[in-house]
Amino acid sequence: MKMGIEINDTVVAVGTRAGEAAIGIVKLSGNRSIFIVDKIFKSKNKKKIKDIDTYNMLYGHIIDNKGQVIDEVIITVMKKPGSYTREDVVEINCHGGIIATTKTMELCVENGARIADPGEFTKRAFLNGRIDLSQAEAVIDLVRSRTEQSLKLAAKNLQGNIKEEIKRIRRNLLDIRVQLEASVDFIEEDLEVTPYQEIIEEVKKLRVELEELIINEKKGEIIKNGVKIAIIGKPNVGKSSLLNLLSRKDKAIVTPIPGTTRDAVEEILYVEGIPLILIDTAGIRKTRSAIEKIGVDKSLKHIDEAELILLVLDGNRKLDQMDLQIISKIKEKNIICCINKIDLKQKLEVEKIKKYFDGKYIKKISALKGKGIKELENKIRSAILGGGDIVLEEKIIINSRHKKVLEEVKKSLERAEEALKDKISEEFPSYDLQTAFELLGEIIGETAREDILDKIFSQFCIGK
Numbered sequence: 001m002k003m004g005i006e007i008n009d010t011v012v013a014v015g016t017r018a019g020e021a022a023i024g025i026v027k028l029s030g031n032r033s034i035f036i037v038d039k040i041f042k043s044k045n046k047k048k049i050k051d052i053d054t055y056n057m058l059y060g061h062i063i064d065n066k067g068q069v070i071d072e073v074i075i076t077v078m079k080k081p082g083s084y085t086r087e088d089v090v091e092i093n094c095h096g097g098i099i100a101t102t103k104t105m106e107l108c109v110e111n112g113a114r115i116a117d118p119g120e121f122t123k124r125a126f127l128n129g130r131i132d133l134s135q136a137e138a139v140i141d142l143v144r145s146r147t148e149q150s151l152k153l154a155a156k157n158l159q160g161n162i163k164e165e166i167k168r169i170r171r172n173l174l175d176i177r178v179q180l181e182a183s184v185d186f187i188e189e190d191l192e193v194t195p196y197q198e199i200i201e202e203v204k205k206l207r208v209e210l211e212e213l214i215i216n217e218k219k220g221e222i223i224k225n226g227v228k229i230a231i232i233g234k235p236n237v238g239k240s241s242l243l244n245l246l247s248r249k250d251k252a253i254v255t256p257i258p259g260t261t262r263d264a265v266e267e268i269l270y271v272e273g274i275p276l277i278l279i280d281t282a283g284i285r286k287t288r289s290a291i292e293k294i295g296v297d298k299s300l301k302h303i304d305e306a307e308l309i310l311l312v313l314d315g316n317r318k319l320d321q322m323d324l325q326i327i328s329k330i331k332e333k334n335i336i337c338c339i340n341k342i343d344l345k346q347k348l349e350v351e352k353i354k355k356y357f358d359g360k361y362i363k364k365i366s367a368l369k370g371k372g373i374k375e376l377e378n379k380i381r382s383a384i385l386g387g388g389d390i391v392l393e394e395k396i397i398i399n400s401r402h403k404k405v406l407e408e409v410k411k412s413l414e415r416a417e418e419a420l421k422d423k424i425s426e427e428f429p430s431y432d433l434q435t436a437f438e439l440l441g442e443i444i445g446e447t448a449r450e451d452i453l454d455k456i457f458s459q460f461c462i463g464k
Helices: 033-040 098-110 120-127 133-144 148-158 161-185 196-225 239-247 290-305 321-330 373-385 400-421 427-444 450-457
Strands: 011-014 023-029 041-043 056-063 069-078 089-095 227-232 265-271 274-280 308-314 335-340 362-364
Touching (some): 011 098, 011 120, 023 033, 023 120, 033 041, 033 089, 041 069, 069 098, 089 098, 133 148, 133 427, 148 196, 196 400, 227 239, 227 290, 239 308, 239 335, 239 373, 265 373, 274 373, 290 321, 308 373, 335 373
Parallel strands (some): 227 274, 227 308, 308 335, 335 362
Antiparallel strands (some): 011 023, 041 056
């Protein structure tokens, strides 16, 4: 569906997942929705859909062009503008099943509707002004939510949190531009104008607010998509035992034989609503076994992809060359060093480890006995969030597209700030402020390009 198309036509789609279920919903939106359904529906009480009030239901049957009953249904009517799309919307509640819903949709098409494109119902809601673009994206996030935390964040954005924040920042930008131009145009007249230094401070304040929004976006992405954590180390240091302990499952096979784990074992667990994708990797060592070598290569790949590394060292052994080689491969990563097997005699020299890792991210544990695991979970949480908390009341941007736009806006504000400090001609900072204003409009859809809109709405399923 393109921005320039005529949206006066009526669309139809199955709004429920295909397959057997209690109910299957066929939904229509558009000026002819009520007319089309009235042609294929006969109510028990002989009423026509056009004659009932909005937000009401009718019981009856779907009839094909030969007069045969297709299904026993309940019709729900939402007349414009009080519907999701701000158009006339009719939902046909069929018995669940592919045949009943498909046949009902086909009858709607035969009588003048067309099959909706992916995301077209939400796109119509956007085009008709019911929601802005950030709210439309929140619909996707709501549908894809995997945790209660991500659901709450999406619901807040659907209510318009991002929209209101962006509109506030745009109003402030507009005020700054007015002050800037007034300070130049009326500098020789007997009028009170805002001093340049105050304008600089206001631009700086907005820039700092944007930086906070960008930081919050990272927290939102963590809640939405989770964090990939690779458990790495030499063979037989307790990686699989640690995975089993953290996941509270016997997910990985544990034996005293080095190299038992030949392929990565993955488990998802949730810490305070944050999905953690734990990956127990094959032990890293030099090997002649072709199969084990494949496992080691995969381990190195998981290291590259992971956002957090849990390096497991054996406290019952001294640090050796293989440990140091592993450390050299992960030195640029976010790391928690786990000194395992503290239930045994300790031979590992911790002071040597502190040369490579921040002391606060070195944790002594016993995966076998369960010692130190709660503290390790707290370390993981701290490493993921940078020591901060996720507060749902914050205006967290949970969309990477917003972040990219905000980073461009921040650059424009930085240029404007520098131009003001250097007292360059007013037209230069004014241009940068206008650029920032227009970029912010992309987030809420006021200045978004057609290709951006098409990309966003193509992510939806048909019927949403």
